[in-house]
Amino acid sequence: MxxxxxxxxxxxxxxxxxxxxxxxxxxxxxxxxxxxxxxxxxxxxxxxxxxxxxxxxxxxxxxxxxxxxxxxxxxxxxxxxxxxxxxxxxxxxxxxxxxxxxxxxxxxxxxxxxxxxxxxxxxxxxxxxxxxxxxxxxxxxxxxxxxxxxxxxxxxxxxxxxxxxxxxxxxxxxxxxxxxxxxxxxxxxxxxxxxxxxxxxxxxxxxxxxxxxxxxxxxxxxxxxxxxxLALSQAVYIDKILARFSMKNSKTGLLPFRHGITLSKDQSPKTSEEIERMRRVPYATPVGSLMYVMLCTRPDICFAIGMVSLILDLNTGLRSSI
Structure with a gap:
């Protein structure tokens, strides 16, 4: 000070x-x-x-x-x-x-x-x-x-x-x-x-x-x-994101998005317990954090981010209309 x-x-x-x-x-x-x-x-x-x-x-x-x-x-x-x-x-x-x-x-x-x-x-x-x-x-x-x-x-x-x-x-x-x-x-x-x-x-x-x-x-x-x-690396930032959203011990993969997987409304929580649990899970914040990674050093996750962002936009639009 x-x-x-x-x-x-x-x-x-x-x-x-x-x-x-x-x-x-x-x-x-x-x-x-x-x-x-x-x-x-x-x-x-x-x-x-x-x-x-x-x-x-x-x-x-x-x-x-x-x-x-x-x-x-x-x-x-x-x-x-x-x-x-x-x-x-x-x-x-x-x-x-x-x-x-x-x-x-x-x-x-x-x-x-x-x-x-x-x-x-x-x-x-x-x-x-x-x-x-x-x-x-x-x-x-x-x-x-x-x-x-x-x-x-x-x-x-x-x-x-x-x-x-x-x-x-x-x-x-x-x-x-x-x-x-x-x-x-x-x-x-x-x-x-x-x-x-x-x-x-x-x-x-x-x-x-x-x-x-x-x-x-x-x-x-x-x-x-x-x-x-010259390389660009955001390993520390990515580890920080994983720890912040309780994904530190998540299973790793070679591809950011598996072929053939379709996100749909059927995957949304159905019971009242599931809905209440998901209310406490942040969604927009990790998407924004990953977008920064995508823009800086990881353009390979662009499609995956686009998919989860689309779901976010649809949910936001649905809540607005309600």
């Missing part, structure tokens, strides 16, 4: 100032969110505390306008990783610490002082936000605008069809930058140029240098540079 508060003032970055609450203005609340960040092997690496504004109390047109923020598409990441593997480019990774705190606000937003850090003698005062903070409706939009302006000023060109992919070409030196919220991939053919870019990014934002990319967005990147191959 102390580290989170220190990040609010990184390099003279003052996220808020204490002021008297204006008449008729009700400040939004805030709360602390705690999370365990895991590494490639699934073990906990850091315990993280995040101060989050209660943005659900904001009102459109009053204290926020735009909320949309793009992220790099997974297929774009795969394409650039393939290019890097074939051409033996460097693949480096960086993480922006408290990325959303870098965005500038256009609206006047007042927030209550965070628990545990209320200033003595100033308990009645509120925080007037000068920068965006996690939880605000416009936080991701403000951060994306801030990063886009900064990276373009350094000579990067934004891809027309993929707004979170940038390129910079200097003579024979080629560099690609991929932004996924606060995760950055740097891909290029010259270590010196990449080092210069990393140094510049560290001057602009509070960055964490993760070195050569090995794990991004829950995807492991085992690489064999000698044979110019």
């Amino acid at each position: 102390n580290q989170e508060m220190e990040s609010m003032y990184f390099k003279k970055k003052k996220v808020w100032e204490l002021v008297e609450a204006p008449n008729g203005v009700k400040p939004i609340g805030c709360k602390w969110i705690y999370k365990r960040k895991r590494g490639v092997d699934g073990n906990v690496e850091t315990f993280k505390a995040r101060l989050v504004a209660e943005g659900f109390t904001q009102k459109g047109g009053i204290n926020y306008k735009e909320t949309f923020s793009p992220v790099a598409m997974l297929k774009s990441i795969r394409i650039l990783l393939s290019i890097a593997a074939v051409l033996d480019y460097e693949i480096w990774q960086m993480d922006v610490k408290t990325a959303f705190l870098n965005g500038h606000l256009e609206e006047n937003i007042y927030m209550q002082q965070p628990d545990g850090f209320i200033q003595k003698g100033q308990e009645h005062m509120v925080c007037k936000l000068q920068r965006s903070i996690y939880g605000l409706k416009q936080a991701s939009w403000s951060w994306n605008i801030r990063f886009d302006q900064a990276i373009k000023s350094f000579g990067f060109i934004q891809n027309i069809d993929e707004p979170c992919v940038y390129k910079k070409i200097q003579e024979k030196f080629v560099t690609f930058l991929i932004l996924y919220v606060d995760d950055i991939l740097l891909i290029g053919n010259d270590i010196g140029v990449l080092t210069t870019i990393k140094s510049w990014l560290a001057e602009q934002f509070d960055m964490k240098d993760l070195g050569e990319a090995s794990y991004i967005l829950g995807i492991k990147l085992p690489r064999d540079r000698k044979n110019k191959t």
Whole structure:
């Protein structure tokens, strides 16, 4: 929590100032969110505390306008990783610490002082936000605008069809930058140029240098540079899904969907006991989790996911009509 508060003032970055609450203005609340960040092997690496504004109390047109923020598409990441593997480019990774705190606000937003850090003698005062903070409706939009302006000023060109992919070409030196919220991939053919870019990014934002990319967005990147191959693995994520939905000891198979099997209404629970038991079994959540795996690393389960998603859509439509 102390580290989170220190990040609010990184390099003279003052996220808020204490002021008297204006008449008729009700400040939004805030709360602390705690999370365990895991590494490639699934073990906990850091315990993280995040101060989050209660943005659900904001009102459109009053204290926020735009909320949309793009992220790099997974297929774009795969394409650039393939290019890097074939051409033996460097693949480096960086993480922006408290990325959303870098965005500038256009609206006047007042927030209550965070628990545990209320200033003595100033308990009645509120925080007037000068920068965006996690939880605000416009936080991701403000951060994306801030990063886009900064990276373009350094000579990067934004891809027309993929707004979170940038390129910079200097003579024979080629560099690609991929932004996924606060995760950055740097891909290029010259270590010196990449080092210069990393140094510049560290001057602009509070960055964490993760070195050569090995794990991004829950995807492991085992690489064999000698044979110019790079794989994508979500084994840890898949094991986590299996454990979460009590399928850890399930029977394995070679095919994601056996030929000839047809899902029908006859397979639905019939007795009241079966129906009640199935009410406690999640369905939409595991389907969504598997869809993420399908999009990232396992296109072979696409047909199976399509089948179970169809059943979900039919059941949802049936309940809606009832």
